[in-house]
Amino acid sequence: xxxxxxxxxxxxxxxxxxxxxxxxxxxxxxxxxxxxxxxxxxxxxxx
Amino acid sequence: xxxxxxxxxxxxxxxxxxxxxxxxxxxxxxxxxxxxxxxxxxxxxxxxxxxxxxxxxxxxxxxxxxxxxxxxxxxxxxxxxxxxxxxxxxxxxxxxxxxxxxxxxxxxxxxxxxxxxxxxxxxxxxxxxxxxxxxxxxxxxxxxxxxxxxxxxxxxxxxxxxxxxxxxxxxxxxxxxxxxxxxxxxxxxxxxxxxxxxxxxxxxxxxxxxxxxxxxxxxxxxxxxxxxxxxxxxxxxxxxxxxxxxxxxxxxxxxxxxxxxxxxxxxxxxxxxxxxxxxxxxxxxxxxxxxxxxxxxxxxxxxxxxxxxxxxxxxxxxxxxxxxxxxxxxxxxxxxxxxxxxxxxxxxxxxxxxxxxxxxxxxxxxxxxxxxxxxxxxxxxxxxxxxxxxxxxxxxxxxxxxxxxxxxxxxxxxxxxxxxxxxxxxxxxxxxxxxxxxxxxxxxxxxxxxxxxxxxxxxxxxxxxxxxxxxxxxxxxxxxxxxxxxxxxxxxxxxxxxxxxxxxxxxxxxxxxxxxxxxxxxxxxxxxxxxxxxxxxxxxxxxxxxxxxxxxxxxxxxxxxx
Numbered sequence: 001x002x003x004x005x006x007x008x009x010x011x012x013x014x015x016x017x018x019x020x021x022x023x024x025x026x027x028x029x030x031x032x033x034x035x036x037x038x039x040x041x042x043x044x045x046x047x
Numbered sequence: 048x049x050x051x052x053x054x055x056x057x058x059x060x061x062x063x064x065x066x067x068x069x070x071x072x073x074x075x076x077x078x079x080x081x082x083x084x085x086x087x088x089x090x091x092x093x094x095x096x097x098x099x100x101x102x103x104x105x106x107x108x109x110x111x112x113x114x115x116x117x118x119x120x121x122x123x124x125x126x127x128x129x130x131x132x133x134x135x136x137x138x139x140x141x142x143x144x145x146x147x148x149x150x151x152x153x154x155x156x157x158x159x160x161x162x163x164x165x166x167x168x169x170x171x172x173x174x175x176x177x178x179x180x181x182x183x184x185x186x187x188x189x190x191x192x193x194x195x196x197x198x199x200x201x202x203x204x205x206x207x208x209x210x211x212x213x214x215x216x217x218x219x220x221x222x223x224x225x226x227x228x229x230x231x232x233x234x235x236x237x238x239x240x241x242x243x244x245x246x247x248x249x250x251x252x253x254x255x256x257x258x259x260x261x262x263x264x265x266x267x268x269x270x271x272x273x274x275x276x277x278x279x280x281x282x283x284x285x286x287x288x289x290x291x292x293x294x295x296x297x298x299x300x301x302x303x304x305x306x307x308x309x310x311x312x313x314x315x316x317x318x319x320x321x322x323x324x325x326x327x328x329x330x331x332x333x334x335x336x337x338x339x340x341x342x343x344x345x346x347x348x349x350x351x352x353x354x355x356x357x358x359x360x361x362x363x364x365x366x367x368x369x370x371x372x373x374x375x376x377x378x379x380x381x382x383x384x385x386x387x388x389x390x391x392x393x394x395x396x397x398x399x400x401x402x403x404x405x406x407x408x409x410x411x412x413x414x415x416x417x418x419x420x421x422x423x424x425x426x427x428x429x430x431x432x433x434x435x436x437x438x439x440x441x442x443x444x445x446x447x448x449x450x451x452x453x454x455x456x457x458x459x460x461x462x463x464x465x466x467x468x469x470x471x472x473x474x475x476x477x478x479x480x481x482x483x484x485x486x487x488x489x490x491x492x493x494x495x496x497x498x499x500x501x502x503x504x505x506x507x508x509x510x511x512x513x514x515x516x517x518x519x520x521x522x523x524x525x526x527x528x529x530x531x532x533x534x535x536x537x538x539x540x541x542x543x544x545x546x547x548x549x550x551x552x553x554x555x556x557x558x559x560x561x562x563x564x565x566x567x568x569x570x571x572x573x574x575x576x577x578x579x580x581x582x583x584x585x586x587x588x589x590x591x592x593x594x595x596x597x598x599x600x601x602x603x604x605x606x607x608x609x
Contacts, residue, residue, distance in 0.1 A: 020310065020314075021135065021136075021310065021313055021314070024313075024314055024317050025132060025135075025317070027321070028128055028131075028132065028317050028320045028321055029128075031321050031325075032128045032320075032324065035324045035325050035328070036125075036324075038328075039118070039121065039265045039266070039328060040265070040266065042118075042254070042258075042263050042265065043263055043264055043265050043266060045254075045258075046254045046255055046257065046258030046263045047258050047261065047263045047264045047265075
């Protein structure tokens, strides 16, 4: 399925913006994984 | 409440209004008033998004839910990070790049005016009422706790909010949100610290005691569409809900339209993705620790002081009898909780299990007595007890040190104000841009629209206050409106998803929206019955499916002509 292209981008430097977004995305995934792990440990240890 | 606490609350209210009005600089055009001239840095937008989503209900109701039901509610937010990532690469570039004022304006460019007007109208309908209910929730609690008339407690929160939102526009809303968010986090962390210091057992034992009642059971992997809070409903249903909320609800979209660039708008959303689950877990943990605290400190049978007074007057004998039973149950439960802590020190695994079993039995007994008291309160007052909403206010006012109680009450006000301000600002934007300018006065001057926008903000503010004051008597009506709101949340998301597919056409989107709402109505009132988190999935999938099929059918019938 094809997806429409956004009307126009205001990012200025698409490559560096994309890299920054990927880095942030990776960090978000790591933080979520850690948060879920802590909650899981809480349940296993005390639940 | 102690005068020093009142002083802190008063000082906070004054600061918010002065700071909000001070931020009105540069809002002499509607682009500045509604979008802060698209000039806000990502961290301001990010904190504003988080503050908008965190309402007084979160600080009062969710902490209370942590105390009575435990941590499992956090599963509701499991889909949020995924939704933010999806939005960052899909809708955000479309909406920010289109230079629109409202999300629905984009739908007219993509489809037609009637799709835009219908979606915007549905937004005004649901958000108009929800602004009132968001204001009503803390208003009702403050009214009962402080013993003041509901009109005054609503006015205390509503009037300053309307004032700075009307004068300063989105710029004031966003910058005030930043300070409010900081205040909320500081208050929550301070309460956790105070709780840990005041508990008579160490934190490890406190968690062990809470865990024995199942309050630390976060994950439920059962796949039951009738269960609201499970891992799967949170991850799948929650993702669709958050996609709808952050992707199509003007109160959220308007936040990231104020960002300097697409990249900053994306990053601001990812900030929520970072912190939402840890923050919600912290909020629920406060509630869990308050539950442990009241195992060792006597608590009232009913936390709602207004209901307690009415029950005591109406049926003193029955209430005093329940109080005596509760006092006895408290003593047994207190001893059992201490036994759980002591058993761990012995290192005997069997003793630990036996102590936990005994504690659970006494907790069930205490819960049973409280259940009877709640039923009595409902019979006497004729109102649902909602006692869970009074657990934290009672704890804050009676157990926290002077000063910190004032900070927490100010934080609850901040949470309410940040949500209401965003709603008023977005309601005004949709009213002026999608209806007034689009249909009635399309070629007026900028200053004319600015004046109308300020009037619209004030009118929506007054409407929210009136709804809030009558919320108790309008209870069933508000529930109907909220249910109606859930019909189209996922369906509107479906229309936006269709907008990103190249072949979709206006009739497909419009008919798809109506069919999607019908599908959600069917699963709400008819069969198969599913929990509300799944409604958004049903709505969005139906709209996309109907829209794609209809668009293809139209293409094939119109192709020979073209």
